[in-house]
Amino acid sequence: MKPAPFGYRRPGSLAEALTAYADASDAKIGAGGQSLIPLLSMRLASVAELIDINGIEELSRITVSEDGVRFGATVRHSDLLAHEQVAAVQPMIPAALHHVAHATIRNRGTTVGSIVHADASGEMPTVFALLDGRLTVQSVRGTRELAAPELFIGPLETSLAADEIATEVFLPALAPRHGVAFDEIARRHGDYALVGVGAVVGLDADGAIASVRAGYVSVSEVPTVVDLGEPLVGHRGEITDDALRAAGELALSHLEPEADIHATAHYRAQLVRVLTGRVVRAAYDDAVARSNRSEGTPSNARS
Amino acid sequence: MTTKSIGEPIARVEDARLVTGQGRYADDLMPGALEMAVLRSPHAHARIVDIDLEAVLDLPGVHAVYTYDDLTGPMAEPLPLLIPHPTLTHGRTQYALAKDEVNYVGEAIAVVVADDRYIAEDAVGRILVSYEFLPPVVGIDKARAAEHLVHDDVPGNVAARMEQGFGDAAGAIAKAPHKLVLDIEVERSAATPMEGRGTVARWDRDLGRMSVWSSTQTSTGVRAAIASKLGLDLGQVDLVTPDVGGGFGVKIVHPWPEELLVPFAARALGRPVKFIEDRREHFISSAHERGQQQHIEVGFDEDGRVLGVDFRFWHDHGAYTPYGLIVPIITSTQFLGPYKIPNYHVVFESLYTNTVIVTPYRGAGRPQAVYAMERMLDAIAAHLGIDRTLVRERNFIQPDEFPYAHGEMSFQDGRPLVYDSGNYPELMAKAKALVGWEDFERFRDEARAEGRKVGIGIACYVEGTGVGPYEGGHVTIETSGKVKVSTGLTTQGQGHQTAFAQIVADELGARFEDVEVVTGDTRRSPYSVGTFASRAAVMSGSAIALAARKAKEKALRLAAQALEVDESDLEINDGVVSVKGAPGTSIDLGTLAVLSNPLRYAFDEASKAATQFVVGDPGKPPVPEGEEPGLEGKDFYSPMRSTFASGIHAVIVETDPDTAEIEILKYAVVHDCGTLINPRIVEGQIHGGVAQGVGGALYERMEYDESGQLLNASFMDFLIPYVTEIPKKIDIDHQVTPSPLNPLGIKGAGEAGVIPTAAAFASAIEDAEGITITSMPISPSQLFDLRLQAAADGTTNQEGTN
Known part of the structure; x- marks a missing residue:
């Protein structure tokens, strides 16, 4: 388990990295290394040159504003988890990050790297899609922003050009009267989810459900978000089991659970049903709690 | 007066060194040694037509490449068949480097010795081998069908057929008032110690001495093998075991090809040479265990007393049999457990398959044996509608019946199967108290009222330990x-x-x-x-x-x-x-x-x-x-025979009605290993054993596809339970019936924790679900399938039978 020979470069500035990447052939960008390095070591992948961007100071920043959370390409999962203001602005981020592998992997792995790895069994690509995140990519040719539909074009495949580096991600703040929840079922704690679900539920001014969107992990080829509003919009108080069952079936009609050595396709389908119900209910409860809190203390709402 | 030390839970003196990274493992030794990498077969069954080394020979940093053609004398002979049991009529072992044919994915074909492991792996990648494909035989069904053969000269893929017994099992079953037939199975797993295999050797030309450090469970065995294969006098070879990061049985097999090839290369090159196995190699070239299909016919009376048992099983032995029939012989003998079985007949076939070899892994055939016996007793209890513990108690050997001989059965060492001491009824009383057996129905009712499903399981074992x-x-x-x-x-x-x-x-x-x-x-x-x-x-x-x-x-x-x-x-x-x-x-x-x-x-x-x-x-x-x-x-x-430890595990599980996830609510172990030298160490052995047992019950399996590729050869997909998956607490109670066979009254404790675990979980899940469990390990996905199947068949028992 030793990689084949490859070149290594550690640029000190983004400009240097962009030039190097544009000039290189068969190069890869490395930050957290939690996917690429094992692939290289098992010789399942090889590169001519590894461009290590960990020395680029500007990529390590986290900026939290009322609008949302912006973080650079070398920000670790654990950095986001440890940041005091992230949870207040977008609680989905820590809710999902707790399910990303184990502490040691979160200490090295980067959230931007995870998103552009575009693995539909990773939590953060789905969160990126669910929250309508925006990815900034740069090259010597310029800068552009991508949302999930343009970014994820196939299994483990993005629309980034060969000379483009993902530099930062912006995840918008949770809107007022909205709530979130994330849950997943894995064979072991920290494993890839058999199925994972994140949901964002919005309420109208009267406390009835106005919107429900859910993002799914491990049951589709690309990170998939399903609008579950149809069976749920208008509900107040306890959501009925029937409505949640309908939401689960609706979700399944947009997903393609597949069998692997850990679970059959119909077991995954069952988990989609069960988790959809659990997560939507939890996100709804969260929305109600947040609404009550902000109404109770309007002057403190999202200071 | 000196304080007595035996029996005290003294903290382990080695731990401070090991947990602070001061251990010295094989890979820590001899920095600067040349490193060896192995070209392993990517095919499960193939003839080697040609090996082209051209692209390797001029690679800078490569010192040597060896294939079978470079081996001479004893090195060119097959590896030793370590335990040549007389009934192993068709024993086969591999060569240190494959000669003409490969029989599993992972079999060593060539080795490269280079300045470092990176270069060695580069070189391995450049070796070109032409193969002629042969049909692979994967799984017990394929081996039994024998449509294709693993070894041309082994008819039916049967390495050995062994038959033992006493009394008249067939007659007793025929005359018994009740009769049951069970067809059950256990899947493959493996020891997977944290440290894989590793060997370092240095040849001192001046002194004519070979110094070898190997991560092994037998220093003298590896030494003798090296001396014999390399044509050295025993006195010329020193073998030292450095710190070893776990063995669990896989490192008792010897000599591994690399244990010979490393000193072989060290002598040829006049430089120290090192081989350190990586994780992927470990999965596909070190031994596996456990896979068996079992067929049980039992006759019993109205009280659940067993009158006769006919036990047949088929043992997946992998591609070769270097460690003889130890695993299936142990299954066939330790099946009897703590019970008085008046008439017993057992026959097994050890079958070749195109997969990694099967040799003892902690428990060594006992987990399968206990699983078979305890599934059978649960089935008897369910059939008669009586308490599972009662069926066991009614069949126990009684404390005044020791030494107890099981007819004319012989154990794995060829010695009579005679238990030295024990007190099984008292063990059962302790186990029931520890797990709360009598209170469980109340707990079940409370849980049921909340829409929860819970179940309790129990399994007993006797373990022959301290073999000569x-x-x-x-x-x-x-x-x-x-x-x-x-x-x-x-x-x-x-x-x-x-x-x-x-x-x-x-x-x-x-x-x-x-x-x-x-x-x-x-x-x-x-x-x-x-x-x-x-x-x-x-x-x-x-x-x-x-x-x-x-x-x-x-x-x-x-x-x-x-x-x-x-x-x-x-x-x-x-x-x-x-x-x-x-x-x-x-x-x-x-x-x-x-x-x-x-x-x-x-x-x-x-x-x-x-x-x-x-x-x-x-x-x-x-x-x-x-x-x-x-x-x-x-x-x-040097003892006359083995000493027999015993114990009972009981587990309470909760199964999620929607997701079929299996949660462990309580795990209780009652254990008798005679005199306790250090209770803390014994409890540590139990903790580790139970952890591996949980793996074998709920997580670990070797996923071979039809072509013999191991699909989960990594810790990402071979699911060893993390600390988050094993019980937070294991309740332990000790019982001490000293062995009369040795000066301190000791019985072995190292394997006990893993032996009855799968059986106890099968019992508990069956109890929670009302669905008969016939195959272990079991995953939530499989349990979900069983539920669907049971619902379709209408076979779910609504009430568990405690």
Whole structure:
């Protein structure tokens, strides 16, 4: 388990990295290394040159504003988890990050790297899609922003050009009267989810459900978000089991659970049903709690 | 009076070193050694047509490439068949490097020795092998069907067919008022120690000595194999086991091809050479275990008393049989457990498949045996509608029936299957109390009212431990008063340095802190067998106790002369020999060590006191007749037969009605390993065993596809339970029925934790679900399927039968 020979470069500035990447052939960008390095070591992948961007100071920043959370390409999962203001602005981020592998992997792995790895069994690509995140990519040719539909074009495949580096991600703040929840079922704690679900539920001014969107992990080829509003919009108080069952079936009609050595396709389908119900209910409860809190203390709402 | 050390939960002296990264494992040794990498077969069954090394030979940093054609003499012969049981009629072993044919994905074909492992792997990637594909035989069904053969000259893929028994099983079953038939199975798993295999060798051309360090469970076995295969005298080869990061059975197999090829290359190249197995290699080239299909026919009476059993099973032996039939023989004998089975017939077939070899993994055939027996007893209880513990109690061997012989059965060592001691009814009483068996129905009702599903399971086992032929102990007291102990068997994390020191401290009367134990070093202990079969404490513990007694006798003899008193008036405490009742008249062990060794040369103050001018009776030789210089004791322990430990595990599980996830609510272990040397170490063994048992019950399986590719050859997909998956707490109760077979009354404890675990979980899940469990391990996805199947068949029992 030793990689084949490859070149290594550690640029000190983004400009240097962009030039190097544009000039290189068969190069890869490395930050957290939690996917690429094992692939290289098992010789399942090889590169001519590894461009290590960990020395680029500007990529390590986290900026939290009322609008949302912006973080650079070398920000670790654990950095986001440890940041005091992230949870207040977008609680989905820590809710999902707790399910990303184990502490040691979160200490090295980067959230931007995870998103552009575009693995539909990773939590953060789905969160990126669910929250309508925006990815900034740069090259010597310029800068552009991508949302999930343009970014994820196939299994483990993005629309980034060969000379483009993902530099930062912006995840918008949770809107007022909205709530979130994330849950997943894995064979072991920290494993890839058999199925994972994140949901964002919005309420109208009267406390009835106005919107429900859910993002799914491990049951589709690309990170998939399903609008579950149809069976749920208008509900107040306890959501009925029937409505949640309908939401689960609706979700399944947009997903393609597949069998692997850990679970059959119909077991995954069952988990989609069960988790959809659990997560939507939890996100709804969260929305109600947040609404009550902000109404109770309007002057403190999202200071 | 010295505090008694045996029986005390002394903290392990080795832990501070090991947990702070101070351990020295094979890969820590000999930095700068050349490194070996292995080209392994990517195909499960193929003939090798051609090996093209052209692209490798001129690669900078490559020192040698070897294929079968480079092997000569004994190295060109097949690897040894270590345990040639007479019924192993078609035993086959591989070559150190494949000759003409490969029989599993992972079989070694060529090795490269290079400056470092990176270059060695680059070179391996450049070797071109042409294969002619042969049809792979994967899984027991395919092996039994024998449409294709693994080895052309082994008809039916049957390596061995073994039949044993006593009484008239068929007749008893035919006449029995009740009869049941079970078809069940257990899947493959593997030991997967944290450290894989590793070997380092250095050939000293000037001295003609081969020094080898190997991550093995048998120093003497590997040494003998290397000497034999490389044409060296045994005395030219030293084998030292460094710290070993776990073995669990896989490292008792020897010699692995690399254990021979590393010293072979070291001698050829005149440079130290190292091989360190990586994780992927471990999955596809080190041994697996467990896979069996079982068919049981049992006859029993209205009370659930077993009248006769016919047990047939098919054992997946992988591609070769280097370790003989140990695993299936243990299954066939230990099936009997703590029960009096009046009529028993067992027959098994060991089958070749194009997969990694199968050799003992902690438990070694017992988990399968206990699973078969306990599934059978659960089925009897369900059939008769009586409590599962009652069925077991009614079949127990009673405490006054020891020694208990199971007819004319022989055990894995060829000796009669005779249990030495035990008290199974008391174990059961303790287990029921510990798990809360009698209160469980109330708990089930409460849970059910909340829409929860819970179940309780129980499984009993008897484990033959401390198998022969022998181990030795050597206790030397140095002039400093330090006590140096050596035994030849190896250590891979068991805490031998602590447990053996406790024995010596007590037997000799030394301070525990003064005792230092060395294991697995053939320079110190050339005669030894190895660490497996829960035998270290029984075998080496006994040998060390006997050796310490000899050292004590000599110390007392010397002290009696020095103090001019009678030996019987002396006692040894904390390393000081003193006259009973007159503690002022004393001499310490270090001084006695000085006196024991009359010197010609004085090189320090201590030795001045021991020169021939000072020591001894001028009327006698400096070393009196019948004595030897030095204060030491040496002895061996060789038992008539194995000693049988026993225990019961009970588990309460909760199964999620929606997701079929299986949660462990309570895990209880009652355990009898005779005299406890160190309860803390025994409990650690149980904790680790239960963790591996949980793996075998709920997580671990080898996913071979039809072509013989192992699909989950990584820790990402081979699911060893994390600390988050094993019970937060394991309730343990000890029972002590000492063994009459050895000086300390010890029975083995190393494997017990893993043995009944899958059986207990099967029982508990069946109880929670009301669905018959016939295959382990079981995943939530599989349990979900069973629910759907049961719902479709209408076979779900609504009530569990406690």
